[in-house]
Amino acid sequence: MRSITSSLLSVVLCLAALAQAIPQGPSGGGGGGDSSGSTFGPGSSSQDGSDAGSGTDGSSSGGGDTTMATTTSSSWDAAATAATTASSAAASSSSSSSSSSSSYVAVSSSTANASVACNNSADLCTRQYNNITHMGAHDSAFVRDASTDNSVAGNQYYNATVALSAGIRLLSAQVHNSNGTLELCHTTCALLDAGSLTSWLEKIKYWMDENPNEVVTLLLVNSDDEDVDVFGEAFVASNISTYGYTPTTSTSSSSSSSSSSWSSSSSATTNDWPTLQEMISADTRLVTFIAAINASTTYPYLLNEWDYVFETAYEVTSSTEFNCTLDRPSTLSSATAAIEAGYLPLMNHFLYISITADAMLPNVDAISVTNSDNTTQPGGLAYEAYECYDEWSSTAPVFVLVDFYSKGPAIDTADLMNGITPTGRTTSAQSVSSSSDGGCRSRGCGNGAAWVRHAQLAAFSVFVLLVLV
Ligand SMILES: *[C@@H]1O[C@H](CO)[C@@H](O)[C@H](O)[C@H]1NC(C)=O
Ligand SMILES: *[C@@H]1O[C@H](CO)[C@@H](O)[C@H](O)[C@H]1NC(C)=O
Ligand SMILES: *[C@@H]1O[C@H](CO)[C@@H](O)[C@H](O)[C@H]1NC(C)=O
Ligand SMILES: *[C@@H]1O[C@H](CO)[C@@H](O)[C@H](O)[C@H]1NC(C)=O
Ligand SMILES: *[C@@H]1O[C@H](CO)[C@@H](O)[C@H](O)[C@H]1NC(C)=O
Ligand SMILES: *[C@@H]1O[C@H](CO)[C@@H](O)[C@H](O)[C@H]1NC(C)=O
Ligand SMILES: *[C@@H]1O[C@H](CO)[C@@H](O)[C@H](O)[C@H]1NC(C)=O
Ligand SMILES: *[C@@H]1O[C@H](CO)[C@@H](O)[C@H](O)[C@H]1NC(C)=O
Ligand SMILES: *[C@@H]1O[C@H](CO)[C@@H](O)[C@H](O)[C@H]1NC(C)=O
Numbered sequence: 370m371r372s373i374t375s376s377l378l379s380v381v382l383c384l385a386a387l388a389q390a391i392p393q394g395p396s397g398g399g400g401g402g403d404s405s406g407s408t409f410g411p412g413s414s415s416q417d418g419s420d421a422g423s424g425t426d427g428s429s430s431g432g433g434d435t436t437m438a439t440t441t442s443s444s445w446d447a448a449a450t451a452a453t454t455a456s457s458a459a460a461s462s463s464s465s466s467s468s469s470s471s472s473y474v475a476v477s478s479s480t481a482n483a484s485v486a487c488n489n490s491a492d493l494c495t496r497q498y499n500n501i502t503h504m505g506a507h508d509s510a511f512v513r514d515a516s517t518d519n520s521v522a523g524n525q526y527y528n529a530t531v532a533l534s535a536g537i538r539l540l541s542a543q544v545h546n547s548n549g550t551l552e553l554c555h556t557t558c559a560l561l562d563a564g565s566l567t568s569w570l571e572k573i574k575y576w577m578d579e580n581p582n583e584v585v586t587l588l589l590v591n592s593d594d595e596d597v598d599v600f601g602e603a604f605v606a607s608n609i610s611t612y613g614y615t616p617t618t619s620t621s622s623s624s625s626s627s628s629s630s631w632s633s634s635s636s637a638t639t640n641d642w643p644t645l646q647e648m649i650s651a652d653t654r655l656v657t658f659i660a661a662i663n664a665s666t667t668y669p670y671l672l673n674e675w676d677y678v679f680e681t682a683y684e685v686t687s688s689t690e691f692n693c694t695l696d697r698p699s700t701l702s703s704a705t706a707a708i709e710a711g712y713l714p715l716m717n718h719f720l721y722i723s724i725t726a727d728a729m730l731p732n733v734d735a736i737s738v739t740n741s742d743n744t745t746q747p748g749g750l751a752y753e754a755y756e757c758y759d760e761w762s763s764t765a766p767v768f769v770l771v772d773f774y775s776k777g778p779a780i781d782t783a784d785l786m787n788g789i790t791p792t793g794r795t796t797s798a799q800s801v802s803s804s805s806d807g808g809c810r811s812r813g814c815g816n817g818a819a820w821v822r823h824a825q826l827a828a829f830s831v832f833v834l835l836v837l838v
Contacts, residue, residue, distance in 0.1 A: 487582050487583060487584070487645055487646075487649070488536070488580060488582065488583055488792065488793035488794060489536050489538070489784075489787075489789065489791050489792070489793070489794070490784075490787070490789035490790065490791055490792060491792070492787075492788075492789050493645055493787065493789060494582075494644065494645050494646040494649070495644055495645075495646060496644060496645060496787075497642045497643065497644050498584065498642040498643060498644070498645060498648065498656070499640070499642040499713055499767055500642075501645070501767065501787055502754070502765050502766055502767060502768075502769060502782075502783045502786040502787050503538040503539045503586055503767060503768050503769070503783070504536065504537055504538060504539065504769055504771070504774065504779055504780050504782070504783035505537065505538070505539025505540065505541060505586070505588070505768055505769055505770040505771065505774075506524075506525050506529065506532045506537045506539070506540055506541065506770070506771070506774045507524055507525075507541050507717075507719055507770040507771055507772050508523075508524035508525065508541060508542060508543065508555065508772070509524075509525055509528075509529045509532055509537075509540040509541055509542055510528075510529060510540075510542040510543075510553040510563040510564075510569055511523045511524050511525065511542070511543075511553075511555045511561055511563055512525050512526070512527065512528050512563070513525065513526055514526060514527070514528075517561060517563075520561055521730060522555040522556070522560050522561035523555075523561070524719075524731055524772045524773070525772065525773060525774060525775075526773055526775050526776075526797070527774075527775055527797040527800075529569070529572065529573060530572055530573065530575070530576045531797050531800050532774055532797070533573075533576050533580070533583070533585065534576070534794065534795040534797075534800055535774070535775065535778070535780060535794055535795060535796060535797045535800070536780040536783070536784075536791060536794045537774055537779075537780065538583070538584065538585055538586060539585075539586045539587075539588060539768050539769075539770070540573070540585070540586070540587050540588070541587075541588040541589070541590070541770055542563075542566075542569070542587075542588075542589055542590070543555060543556070543589075543590040543592050544566055544589050544590060544591060544592060544593075544595070544600075545557070545558055545592045545593050546593040546595055546599075547562065550565055551565060551566040551567070551595065551599060551600070551603050552564065552565055552566065553565070553566055553569055554592075565603075566589075566600075566603045567603045567606045567607045568607075570603060570604060570607035570609045571607045571608070571609070573585065573587070573609060573655075574607055574608055574609035574612070577609070577612055577654060577655065581649070581652075582649050583649075583654060584645045584648050584649065584654045584655075584656070585612075585654060585655050585656070586655075586656040586657075586658070586768070587655065587656070587657045587658065588658045588659075588660070588674065588678075588768075588770075589657070589658070589659045589660070590659075590660050591659050591660060591661060591662055596662075596663075597659070597662040597663055597664065597665040597667075597668055597671055598665065598667065598668070600659060600662065600668070600671055601665065601667060601668035601671060604657070604668065604670075604671065609655060610668075610670065611652075612652065612653060612654050612655035613653060613655050613657065613668075613669075613670025613671075614648060614653040614654065614655060614656050614657075614670055615653070615669040615670045616637065616639055616641075616642070616672070616677075617639065617641055637664075637672075637673075637676040637677060638676070638677060638710055638711030638712050638713075639711055640711050653670075655670070656672070657670060657671055657672060658672050658673070658674040658677060658678055659671055659672065659673065659674060660673075660674040660675065661673055661674060661675055664676070675697070675698040675700075677712065677713055678712060678713045678714075678715050678768070679695050679696075679697065679698060679701055679704065679707040679712045679713075679714060679715065680695075680696055680697045680714075680715040680716075680717055681693055681694060681695065681696055681704075681714075681715070681716050681717050681757070682694065682696040682717065683696070683717040683719070683770075684721065684729070685717070685719070685720055685721065686720065686721050686722065686723045686729065686732075687720075688720060688735060688738065688739065688747070688748025689747070689748065691718065691748060691753045691756075692756075693716070693753075693756055693757035693760040693761060695707055696717075704757075704760070704761055705760075705761060705762060708761055708762065708764050713767040713768065714757070714761060714764065714766050714767055714768070715766065715767070715768040715769070715770065716753065716754060716757055716766035716768070716769045716770075717769075717770050718739065718740075718750055718753055718754075718769055718770065718771050719731065719739065719770065719771055719772040720732040720735055720736075720739050720748075720772075722734075731772045731773070733773070735748075736772070736773050736776045736777075737776060737777070739771070739772075739776075740771055740773065740774075740776045740777030740778070740779045740782075741777055742777060742781040742782045742785055744785070750769070750771065750777060750779055750782045751781075751782040751785055751786075754766055754769065754782055754785075754786055758786075765786045766786070769782070769783065775796075775797045775798075778796075778797075780794075
């Protein structure tokens, strides 16, 4: 129903000086990234869940959202003006490696070598990249924490490197041209500017330096249709280009894809993705999808998302509306056809509240259900992931994007789909709670008091929030 490339989702107006209310720079808030390195036990889903104070913060935050929106609704039109359509959004790759293959959800016996263990599980090392569910933090650069004064433009409680340490392996973000520099901005740089793409990539690179056995995927939204070379320069400047993975360019391999309807698209899909261990051994551990770019031989590791990935719908406002139907790219006829052709399925799983016809905010009230690993809870993350698995001929989502990944925690569902018992993770609360400011355990991330305060403050601010994909 909407333009395929448009990822603009919502607009929120408030009155006030955004620049003050929303300081730039993602880090802020105190906690050192001191990972204590404690491990997750099997089924220890409560650990990360305790992070952010579970239920209370969800409901309070939601209330804050609603209040803010209500009080400021008069200025919507102005905001809408600013809400230009951006290019499309989140996705990342992965998919089933061979169309006819059976389930890959099966638990593998531990054949892996602990000395080469990937943090999430040694069992994953021997699996192909496209035979793994990579849990992703949607809009991972846009954080609701002290650094943004708990901005409602934030979709996560913890930043990207904290997320990686918690097991997240897919990071999405919107990239805008701000005065000639690529900045991570949410809808507009006046709303929330999380700093430059280069400096964010430096932080991701630092984490990857420290964690040499980890494979990371980025999904960047090219909101201002910048040339691929501009992105390439940021990747080179941050040195993260050294980790860039370039797929072998065999067009969709062998068996699949003689099938009919999707034939018009010229894609670079392949079923020949390497195993994580192969990527680790070659030290090409970063997979980067950008929506959208024209691929360039100068920066071959910058991949046009729509040549590799398809996505389910992302503008979902009711938990009963989650479905596994292909939404983008529109050139493909169906999810099953896309999977047969070697596209990696991305399941968007975040819920919005519609404030007005054009405005949406993350539904924080529902987050504990939305991110739940309860396989019999309709609307929950695990339930919907299995729905897709069934609908997609026993192919699990290769990529999943969620808001507030620490709730649930969402990573539990990835573990379920991957059939692993995780090791080597740091819970988000542990990694940031040591200082007074950044720890959600002590202060309550997005809790009621903070939210009310912020809502009140925001009511005096002017601001535009677009929840994008
Ligand atoms: C996340 O926060 C930690 C602790 O403040 C900081 O060391 C790290 O660089 C931040 N990462 C990002 C991507 O901002
Ligand atoms: C995916 O990995 C699982 C677990 O190792 C394995 O059983 C399955 O055969 C793999 N599927 C494909 C298509 O490689
Ligand atoms: C693990 O891998 C290392 C390096 O490849 C090898 O030397 C070692 O023998 C392996 N250990 C096991 C238990 O397979
Ligand atoms: C953008 O560039 C113009 C012209 O160089 C300058 O006047 C303006 O202050 C800059 N804006 C920002 C936000 O840096
Ligand atoms: C890709 O190429 C087409 C055709 O040359 C051009 O219209 C479009 O702007 C390019 N897109 C980007 C993001 O460079
Ligand atoms: C990138 O690597 C070069 C060469 O090793 C080094 O001089 C430079 O400081 C690095 N830049 C960053 C941002 O790490
Ligand atoms: C899937 O969900 C999207 C978003 O709610 C909706 O637009 C679309 O019609 C749904 N598709 C099906 C087949 O239910
Ligand atoms: C899972 O969800 C179902 C359906 O809502 C519910 O009946 C059941 O109690 C839940 N299980 C757990 C462990 O919460
Ligand atoms: C993750 O693996 C790296 C080696 O790649 C190791 O140094 C690090 O301690 C592990 N992290 C945790 C939290 O165990």
